[in-house]
Structure formats: structure tokens, C-alpha cells
Amino acid sequence: MRRSSTFLYSLLCFGYAFLYLPILILMIYSFNDSRLATVWGGFSTRWYSALLDNSQILDAALLSLQIAVISATAATVLGTLAALGLNRMGRYRGRTLFTGMIAAPLVMPEVITGLSLLLLFVSLQELIGWPGTRGANTITIAHITFSMAYVAVIVQSRLASMDQSLEEAAMDLGGRPFAVTLDVTLPLIAPAMAAGWLLAFTLSLDDLVIASFTAGAGASTLPMVIFSKVKLGVTPEINALATIIIGIVTVGVLVAGWTMLRQQRQLANQQTRP
Amino acid sequence: MTMVVNPGKRDRLWRSVVIATPYLWLLLFFLVPFAIVLKISFADPLVAQPPFTAFFDWSADAGKRVLATLDNYRFLLEDKLYLVSYLKSIKIALISTGLCLLLGFPMAYAIALTPYPWRNLLLLLVILPFWTSFLLRVYAWMVMLGKQGLINNLLLSVGVIDEPLQMLYTDGAVYLGIVYTYVPFMILPLYATLEKLDLDLHEAAADLGARPLQVFRDVTLPLAMPGIIAGCLLVFIPALGEYVIPALLGGLDSLMIGRTLYDEFFVNRDWPLASAVAVVLLLILILPIMLFQRLQQEPEA
Amino acid sequence: MTETSGGNSANAGGACSGSPWKDPSQQPFIELQSLSKRFGQFSAVDDISLKIYRGELFTILGGSGCGKSTLLRMLAGFEKPSAGRILIDGVDITSSPPYERPVNMMFQSYAVFPHMTVEQNIAYGLKKEKLPRDEVARRVEEMLQLVQLPQLAKRKPNQLSGGQSQRVALARALIKRPKVLLLDEPLAALDKKLREQTQFELMNLQDQLGITFVVVTHDQEEAMTLATRIAVMDAGKFVQIGTPSEVYEFPRNRFIADFFGKINVFEATVVASDGQYLTARLDDSDTEIKTRHEQSLAPGSRCSIGVRPEKLLISTEAPAGEAYTVTRGVVEDLAYYGNRSLYRVRSQNGAVIQVSAQNYQRSAELLLEWDDEVFLSWESGCSVVLTE
Known part of the structure; x- marks a missing residue:
């Protein structure tokens, strides 16, 4: 027993080293003065200042943030509705198809999603003259579509674990369906919605392939700019950018995780108290 | 469980809004696009905007004539490039899935065996990379693997090698990149089943005479299935269509189908052919995707 | 309340004849020698020695955290002792792994493999012994008959009731023909009716097969009815080992007396003590009591005298005779159960004394009423001196 757990834990350590070492090294080298990726030329923040002067990257970052906020918000609304529709609305025709359409985007290869959405936009353009120019608008729609599925799955798992008698009690006390959703369901699934929003936000910030397909000539998101730079090789400015992004995300996730853990504990405490 | 016993007009409206809004959105932006891809895969390429022929010829003289062609699919079969791409993608996706399982299973198992406050931390460490930029994490390996990358420099300075190894832009780098980015997708569902595994069952098997490896084979493995x-599906399906990893870490011969599709679309601007590539890719994936959906729905039932 | 009749039948039906533990020439079948298990600073099992004889149905009884489960897990081989030895049938098995021990266990959770059918579960242990296929099939069939499950052979565990799962777990362990069967809280997960039935079935099985059973339980009733002997465990040590009637009638201390049913405790002062009998004066009634106690106590020192509620006689007139110790009180509360009545009597110095009396006479009216003045008495042989 003991021998096997030593084996397990050494593999676990190896796994974490494998997951984290490349990122750590990347972050360390972002402070390297030398342009050569791996020759240590002393500590420097020059790539950070170069980054601040690079308006192309900054513009792209701004655009990406804009798209991420809008698409995450819309995806949270749509995804939550979808989860309610699948979990709290009983049976109706087309429910099976609905379930399928929610689960499929989770595993659909990005190239297919990207290609199909672009072809949709092109066809719509021909048919009804919308969406005009492709750019932030089409990227946002694409991001909403695939990230709402993630939100729906997160909210759905919360709904499934939630005691339905709470909603039944609210109805018994005279709440109409809309009011019940607003007064009882939403407050209870709010943490799941927040988690869904965060996930949708990062998915949008992170997406390269779908954005590349659906963006017109004009719009370049941050991943698109990064990709075009790193395709040519290691770029010190990107190291600095990566460090900043990973730093922000890590802090964000840790804070969010910590808050959620605390809320869960409070909830658990309230529930265990007689 | 019908919650609405005798719904009034207002209540029905709310119900319709809840169901119809996301439903219509997904129909329009998820299902219809596939139909369009299918349609265009039967069209001819044109040097025009958009660069393909129409499925229906609306011009007055022709009436409603279907202009469908199987040329694209014929081409997929004739040109070795595509067959090679598909096969190579399947091979790479399968092998990386196996590697993810080999690394992910012991990791998930170790996490599931860890007592509580620590277990949350270990889980967080698995989830964290999932939130950080996928693109940048793939890029991090370029820093590691390049000719002047960290590993080469290290090996050179120790004296194991005399000249830098070609590690970046090889199939090996693609495997590495896929395992690296997708192993959390393997660990999480594995952890979820292993966590529920009753340790009494292991002890019961040992008590009945099973040696540790037999316990693993007879109890742990079947219950973790x-x-x-x-x-495996969560790794295999996206890995099969992967674009970024072969594009950044793979060599020119790392022809994965996602990359071939992307190039066909952006470089050759042959939209109908790219659509045909996508349709075939989807056909390959339909079985694993349906299997995945079945699995997702089972806990509900 | 404990019914002594159940305990008696268990003793009578047990496969082990006589009382081998009283016979020094008998070889113990299981022997624990100074066994200890420490987890960090905490001693779960603290220097325990014990002899269990062939065919016994030995019960280890204690509250949660007393170390009984750790002891059982050491017997099964899931925990390595920090010190001491375990011998079964003369063989030292202290360091053999669970899969090599002639010991099988029925888990509290039953631990029936959910992915195997009933049949496969039962056959599992024999397959690990690499027995020929037809022999496995024959013995599984036999075992299914024994636990009365042949019609469920092809079922999966999730289609079984709690009682059926328990039989599968039992059959799975028994089919290995172990020298010792360990049972962890065997009746805890069953409802009351099923418990009683299963209890007798377990005793019959043990009788038929002659396998030595070691049962761990927190339920004194379960222990009383099943066991040939009971070891009461607390804080990693045995407090008392004895037959059910010994631990019930002659509890060594208050902890044990309280553990098995109710007991009334009278405070008293020692008058005389000769290492055989002890005479003490009850604070309550100023009467003297003479009772067996093989430990000398200094005259003038304090002691507690325990008397079980059913040993007390309640009457409106003082009983005649030298043999009785008598005290007085007022009926404060009474509960009529049909076969017996339970009285709560307030004694002269304010203590509450419980009396359980058989209703010998048939009467539509209660023989005693609230606020009746009564005499409480017991034969001197019925009391026991309790040390703390």
C-alpha cells in the first residue's frame, strides 16, 4: 500500500511540475534583458516597457476585453435560461435536440465551429445584408454561442443538486413561475452563474481559432496578435505579456475561488445549524 | 415533474421566454451553420466574394436547379494530403489520449486519496492552468524546446549533446503540447469517479485474496470506467481537430486535419473544400460526440 | 431493555462447547499479544492481550472511537500493529497482508462490488484462489442456498435490499472457509425487524459452520444476544471481558453497569470488608447491606452499590426476612407495559430509583398508584459493588 502511494505521489509531483514549469520559466525569462530567449542577460523590465509602447498589442487587448465582457454577460444570460429550460421546465417537444445543442459545443473542434459561423455570417450577409462588416460584432456572437454552453452546464449542475422543494414551497406560498425564478432560483444559482461568467470571460479572452474565422479584415483580438507574433518564434515582449496575463488570471481565480469557498462554508454552516 | 399546473397567460409567456430564447439562438448560430457548411461542401470554388457557387441557381432562366457537386469529396479521396492528414490526426489524438490517461490516472488517483484541506488545493492546481491562456501555455513550450531553448541549452552545458537537438517543430512536440494542454480534462472526470470510489471495496477485495494489482484490475479500473x-473523449475529440498546437509546435509535416482545414480556408481560400474537410471531420467525430452526450445525460436519468 | 433470555439462547446455541476460557489447558485459537496501534500521539489500541477460542462468537463492544474498529482492521490485516503480535491457530500472521490471511471480513458497508452480479461477488474470493471453474460454481451454488439467495444470483447489487446485500457480503466472506470471520457492525444498517431475524440466522450459521466469529459493535443489545463472550472496550483498552450474563450481572464498574441497561446506584459507607464479603451502610435508609466483593476496602471509606431495576421488589408492606435490604420511597411516576411496569420511586433522600416489576397478577386496576408510599427491597445477592 505504502509503496504504491509513493509511486502515485511522485507521479503527481511530476505532473504538477510538467504543468507549471514551462509557465514559470516563461515568466522568469520575461525579466531577461537579453533578446535571446535563453541567454540570461540580467534582470530587466525593458520588455514590459516595450509592451506598453506597443499600441497594436494594447489595442488588441482592449478589443479582447470588450468582447469578453459583452460575450460573457450575454452568454451568462442565455446559458442560465438554457439551464432553466432544461432543468426546471418539464418536458416539451425538441428538448432532446436542445440538450444536444447545449452539450455539442463543448467538444466541437474549434475549426468547425469557426468555419461554420463564418459561413453563416457570409450567407446572412448575402441574404439580408446583415451583419455588414465582420469584426467585433461577429466575434462576440461566436463567443456567446460557444461559451453559453459552458455556462449552461455549470448552472445546470447546480440546479440538479438543488432541492426542488424550495421552488415548490415558493409556489405553494403563491409565487408565480417568474417570481419564483427571481426570488428563489436565481439567488441560489448566483454562485454558479458567477463561475459561468468567469469561465465564459476567460474562454473569450483565450480564443484564437474561432475569432480568426469570424473576424473580418479589420478586427484583431489579442490572441490573434500574439499568434501572428509567436508563429515566427520566441518574442520577449510576448513573454512579458504572458506574465501579466497569467498573473492577473491567477490572482482572479484565487480570489474568486476563495470567495466561493467562503460562501460555500457559510452556506454549509447555515444548513447544518438546526 | 410538471411544475405548472394551470398556467396563466403570463406564466406561459415566461416559460416560452426561458425555453425559446436560448433555443432559437442555438438553432440560428449552432445548428443552421452546420447546414450551411454541408451545403457549401457541395459547391464549386469561385474567385469571387463569396468564393463559391450558389447551391440553388436563382437566375430566371434556370428555374430551381440544384447545383450540387461531389467534386470536393472526390478530391478529398484523390489527394493523398487529406487522407494522410485525417489518419495522422487520428493517430496523434489517440496516442496523446493514451498518454494523458497514463499521466492523468495516477494524478487523479493521488488527489482522490489525499485528505481534505489538501485535496482542494491539489484540485485547484489542476484547474488553474485551465483558466490561463491556452495559447500562451503552448507558446511556453516554444521557449522550452527551441534550438536555443532552455532544454537544449541545459543539455549543451551539461555536455550530453554537442549540438542542439531538433525538438521544436516535430511530432514529438505536438504530442507534448497536446498532453500538456489537455491533461486537466482527463484528470477532472477521472477524479470525479475515483473520489466516489468506496475504499471498503478495495479492502474487501484484498480481504478475499486479491493482491494489490488484482485489486486495481478487478475493482478500481472497472469502477473508474x-x-x-x-x-478520453474530452481529450480525443478536441485533440483531433486541434489547430494551434500543430501550427506552433509541429513541423511542416505535422499535418493535422485542423491545420489542413485552416490552411485550405485561409491560404488556398478554397471554402467549399474546407467545408468538405469539416463535414468529414464531423462524421469521424459523430460517434465519440454521441457517446459523450450519452455519458453526460446518464447522471440526470 | 435487555432480555436475558436472548443471551441465554445464544450461549446454548454457540458452537463452542462449555467455557474453554476457564480451562487453562485449552489452546487459544486467536491470540493477541500486547497489541498496540498508535496514530501519531494517539493510541487507538493500547497494549491489548486477548485469547479467543475455537468456535467462539466473540464480541468487541464499545462506543465510537474506542479502538474496536482499529482492532478489527488489524485482525483483517488492513492496519499494521505498532507493537505486539497476532496469532491465529498458532501461526503468527502479524505481518501478513490481508490477501494471505485465513481471515475474512463482512464490512459494515457490506462493500458488495457494484459492478459484479451477486454470483460474481460470491465467486470472487475463490477465483483469487485459482480454484477450478466447476468447483467455484458448485461452491457458489451451495453458498447461495445457505444464505437463501439462489433466485438472485444474476442480480446486480443496486437491485438488492439492505438485507440481501448483507447476505451477499456474508456469503462472499464465508465461501472462502476462513478460520475466522470478522463482522463489523453486522446489524447496524438493518431495520429492527430484520435485525432480530438476522441475529438468529447469524447464530445458526456460526453453529453450523463452526467458524470463529469476531464481531465488533457499538450496540450492547446486539452484543448480548450474539456473543459467547463480550469484551467491553474503552479508550483502547478492554474494561471487562466476560459472558453476557457476567458483564450484565457483575459489571466491574459504573461505566459497564451503565453500558448494559439501567442500574440504580446507592451511595454507602463501608462497615466491614474481608476480601470476600463487604458490609456497608446505605446513606439512604440507614440499613446495612452485605454483598459479595472480593476486594478489601477500608472501613469508613465510601462505595457505590448497584442494583438492576428488575432485581428490586416493590411493595406496600415491608417484606419479612433477614435476606432483604430494604429502603423506602414514594411512587413518583409509573409506566405500564403490559407484561411489566416501570416505577420511578423518589427515595427518602431525594434520589430517583427505577424499579421494573413483572405483572404477575391479572388486574384491570393498577396495584400501585402515584404517590403511594412503598418499600423497595432486594436480596443481598442481587447487588454489586461498583468501583469508579
Whole structure:
């Protein structure tokens, strides 16, 4: 027993080293003065200042943030509705198809999603003259579509674990369906919605392939700019950018995780108290 | 469970809004696009905007004539490039899935065996990379693997090698990149099943005379099977269509189908052919995707 | 309340004849020698020695955290002792792994493999012994008959009731023909009716097969009815080992007396003590009591005298005779159960004394009423001196 757990834990350590070492090294080298990726030329923040002067990257970052906020918000609304529709609305025709359409985007290869959405936009353009120019608008729609599925799955798992008698009690006390959703369901699934929003936000910030397909000539998101730079090789400015992004995300996730853990504990405490 | 016993007009409206809004959105932006891809895969390429022929010829003289062609699919079969791409993608996706399982299973198992406050931390460490930029994490390996990358420099300075190894832009780098980015997708579903595994069952098997490896084979493995299948699908399906990893880490001969499709679309601007590539890719994936959906729905039932 | 009749039948039906533990020439079948298990600073099992004889149905009884489960897990081989030895049938098995021990266990959770059918579960242990296929099939069939499950052979565990799962777990362990069967809280997960039935079935099985059973339980009733002997465990040590009637009638201390049913405790002062009998004066009634106690106590020192509620006689007139110790009180509360009545009597110095009396006479009216003045008495042989 003991021998096997030593084996397990050494593999676990190896796994974490494998997951984290490349990122750590990347972050360390972002402070390297030398342009050569791996020759240590002393500590420097020059790539950070170069980054601040690079308006192309900054513009792209701004655009990406804009798209991420809008698409995450819309995806949270749509995804939550979808989860309610699948979990709290009983049976109706087309429910099976609905379930399928929610689960499929989770595993659909990005190239297919990207290609199909672009072809949709092109066809719509021909048919009804919308969406005009492709750019932030089409990227946002694409991001909403695939990230709402993630939100729906997160909210759905919360709904499934939630005691339905709470909603039944609210109805018994005279709440109409809309009011019940607003007064009882939403407050209870709010943490799941927040988690869904965060996930949708990062998915949008992170997406390269779908954005590349659906963006017109004009719009370049941050991943698109990064990709075009790193395709040519290691770029010190990107190291600095990566460090900043990973730093922000890590802090964000840790804070969010910590808050959620605390809320869960409070909830658990309230529930265990007689 | 019908919650609405005798719904009034207002209540029905709310119900319709809840169901119809996301439903219509997904129909329009998820299902219809596939139909369009299918349609265009039967069209001819044109040097025009958009660069393909119409499916229906609306011009007055022709009436409603279907202009469909199987040329694109014929081309997929004739040109070795595509067959090679598909096969190579399947091979790379399969092998990386196996590697993810080999690394992910012991990791998930170790996490599931860890007592509580620590277990949350270990889980967080698995989830954290999932939130950080996928693109940048792939890029991090370029820093590691390049000719002047960290590993080469290290090996050179120790004296194991005399000249830098070609590690970046090889199939090996692609495997590495896929395992690296997808192993959390393997660990999480595995952990979810292993966590529920009753340790009494292990002890019962040992008590009945099973040696540790037999306990693993007879009890742990069969009970972890749902997690293994879910994890493998979560890695295999996206890995099969992967674009970024072969594009950044793979060599020119790392022809994965996602990359071929992307190039066909952006470089050759042959939209109908790219659509045909996508349709065939989807056909390959339909079985694993349906299996995945079955698995997702089972806990509900 | 404990019914002594159940305990008696268990003793009578047990496969082990006589009382081998009283016979020094008998070889113990299981022997624990100074066994200890420490987890960090905490001693779960603290220097325990014990002899269990062939065919016994030995019960280890204690509250949660007393170390009984750790002891059982050491017997099964899931925990390595920090010190001491375990011998079964003369063989030292202290360091053999669970899969090599002639010991099988029925888990509290039953631990029936959910992915195997009933049949496969039962056959599992024999397959690990690499027995020929037809022999496995024959013995599984036999075992299914024994636990009365042949019609469920092809079922999966999730289609079984709690009682059926328990039989599968039992059959799975028994089919290995172990020298010792360990049972962890065997009746805890069953409802009351099923418990009683299963209890007798377990005793019959043990009788038929002659396998030595070691049962761990927190339920004194379960222990009383099943066991040939009971070891009461607390804080990693045995407090008392004895037959059910010994631990019930002659509890060594208050902890044990309280553990098995109710007991009334009278405070008293020692008058005389000769290492055989002890005479003490009850604070309550100023009467003297003479009772067996093989430990000398200094005259003038304090002691507690325990008397079980059913040993007390309640009457409106003082009983005649030298043999009785008598005290007085007022009926404060009474509960009529049909076969017996339970009285709560307030004694002269304010203590509450419980009396359980058989209703010998048939009467539509209660023989005693609230606020009746009564005499409480017991034969001197019925009391026991309790040390703390």
C-alpha cells in the first residue's frame, strides 16, 4: 500500500511540475534583458516597457476585453435560461435536440465551429445584408454561442443538486413561475452563474481559432496578435505579456475561488445549524 | 415533474421566454451553420466574394436547379494530403489520449486519496492552468524546446549533446503540447469517479485474496470506467481537430486535419473544400460526440 | 431493555462447547499479544492481550472511537500493529497482508462490488484462489442456498435490499472457509425487524459452520444476544471481558453497569470488608447491606452499590426476612407495559430509583398508584459493588 502511494505521489509531483514549469520559466525569462530567449542577460523590465509602447498589442487587448465582457454577460444570460429550460421546465417537444445543442459545443473542434459561423455570417450577409462588416460584432456572437454552453452546464449542475422543494414551497406560498425564478432560483444559482461568467470571460479572452474565422479584415483580438507574433518564434515582449496575463488570471481565480469557498462554508454552516 | 399546473397567460409567456430564447439562438448560430457548411461542401470554388457557387441557381432562366457537386469529396479521396492528414490526426489524438490517461490516472488517483484541506488545493492546481491562456501555455513550450531553448541549452552545458537537438517543430512536440494542454480534462472526470470510489471495496477485495494489482484490475479500473471514457473523449475529440498546437509546435509535416482545414480556408481560400474537410471531420467525430452526450445525460436519468 | 433470555439462547446455541476460557489447558485459537496501534500521539489500541477460542462468537463492544474498529482492521490485516503480535491457530500472521490471511471480513458497508452480479461477488474470493471453474460454481451454488439467495444470483447489487446485500457480503466472506470471520457492525444498517431475524440466522450459521466469529459493535443489545463472550472496550483498552450474563450481572464498574441497561446506584459507607464479603451502610435508609466483593476496602471509606431495576421488589408492606435490604420511597411516576411496569420511586433522600416489576397478577386496576408510599427491597445477592 505504502509503496504504491509513493509511486502515485511522485507521479503527481511530476505532473504538477510538467504543468507549471514551462509557465514559470516563461515568466522568469520575461525579466531577461537579453533578446535571446535563453541567454540570461540580467534582470530587466525593458520588455514590459516595450509592451506598453506597443499600441497594436494594447489595442488588441482592449478589443479582447470588450468582447469578453459583452460575450460573457450575454452568454451568462442565455446559458442560465438554457439551464432553466432544461432543468426546471418539464418536458416539451425538441428538448432532446436542445440538450444536444447545449452539450455539442463543448467538444466541437474549434475549426468547425469557426468555419461554420463564418459561413453563416457570409450567407446572412448575402441574404439580408446583415451583419455588414465582420469584426467585433461577429466575434462576440461566436463567443456567446460557444461559451453559453459552458455556462449552461455549470448552472445546470447546480440546479440538479438543488432541492426542488424550495421552488415548490415558493409556489405553494403563491409565487408565480417568474417570481419564483427571481426570488428563489436565481439567488441560489448566483454562485454558479458567477463561475459561468468567469469561465465564459476567460474562454473569450483565450480564443484564437474561432475569432480568426469570424473576424473580418479589420478586427484583431489579442490572441490573434500574439499568434501572428509567436508563429515566427520566441518574442520577449510576448513573454512579458504572458506574465501579466497569467498573473492577473491567477490572482482572479484565487480570489474568486476563495470567495466561493467562503460562501460555500457559510452556506454549509447555515444548513447544518438546526 | 410538471411544475405548472394551470398556467396563466403570463406564466406561459415566461416559460416560452426561458425555453425559446436560448433555443432559437442555438438553432440560428449552432445548428443552421452546420447546414450551411454541408451545403457549401457541395459547391464549386469561385474567385469571387463569396468564393463559391450558389447551391440553388436563382437566375430566371434556370428555374430551381440544384447545383450540387461531389467534386470536393472526390478530391478529398484523390489527394493523398487529406487522407494522410485525417489518419495522422487520428493517430496523434489517440496516442496523446493514451498518454494523458497514463499521466492523468495516477494524478487523479493521488488527489482522490489525499485528505481534505489538501485535496482542494491539489484540485485547484489542476484547474488553474485551465483558466490561463491556452495559447500562451503552448507558446511556453516554444521557449522550452527551441534550438536555443532552455532544454537544449541545459543539455549543451551539461555536455550530453554537442549540438542542439531538433525538438521544436516535430511530432514529438505536438504530442507534448497536446498532453500538456489537455491533461486537466482527463484528470477532472477521472477524479470525479475515483473520489466516489468506496475504499471498503478495495479492502474487501484484498480481504478475499486479491493482491494489490488484482485489486486495481478487478475493482478500481472497472469502477473508474465512466470517468476514463469521459476523460478520453474530452481529450480525443478536441485533440483531433486541434489547430494551434500543430501550427506552433509541429513541423511542416505535422499535418493535422485542423491545420489542413485552416490552411485550405485561409491560404488556398478554397471554402467549399474546407467545408468538405469539416463535414468529414464531423462524421469521424459523430460517434465519440454521441457517446459523450450519452455519458453526460446518464447522471440526470 | 435487555432480555436475558436472548443471551441465554445464544450461549446454548454457540458452537463452542462449555467455557474453554476457564480451562487453562485449552489452546487459544486467536491470540493477541500486547497489541498496540498508535496514530501519531494517539493510541487507538493500547497494549491489548486477548485469547479467543475455537468456535467462539466473540464480541468487541464499545462506543465510537474506542479502538474496536482499529482492532478489527488489524485482525483483517488492513492496519499494521505498532507493537505486539497476532496469532491465529498458532501461526503468527502479524505481518501478513490481508490477501494471505485465513481471515475474512463482512464490512459494515457490506462493500458488495457494484459492478459484479451477486454470483460474481460470491465467486470472487475463490477465483483469487485459482480454484477450478466447476468447483467455484458448485461452491457458489451451495453458498447461495445457505444464505437463501439462489433466485438472485444474476442480480446486480443496486437491485438488492439492505438485507440481501448483507447476505451477499456474508456469503462472499464465508465461501472462502476462513478460520475466522470478522463482522463489523453486522446489524447496524438493518431495520429492527430484520435485525432480530438476522441475529438468529447469524447464530445458526456460526453453529453450523463452526467458524470463529469476531464481531465488533457499538450496540450492547446486539452484543448480548450474539456473543459467547463480550469484551467491553474503552479508550483502547478492554474494561471487562466476560459472558453476557457476567458483564450484565457483575459489571466491574459504573461505566459497564451503565453500558448494559439501567442500574440504580446507592451511595454507602463501608462497615466491614474481608476480601470476600463487604458490609456497608446505605446513606439512604440507614440499613446495612452485605454483598459479595472480593476486594478489601477500608472501613469508613465510601462505595457505590448497584442494583438492576428488575432485581428490586416493590411493595406496600415491608417484606419479612433477614435476606432483604430494604429502603423506602414514594411512587413518583409509573409506566405500564403490559407484561411489566416501570416505577420511578423518589427515595427518602431525594434520589430517583427505577424499579421494573413483572405483572404477575391479572388486574384491570393498577396495584400501585402515584404517590403511594412503598418499600423497595432486594436480596443481598442481587447487588454489586461498583468501583469508579
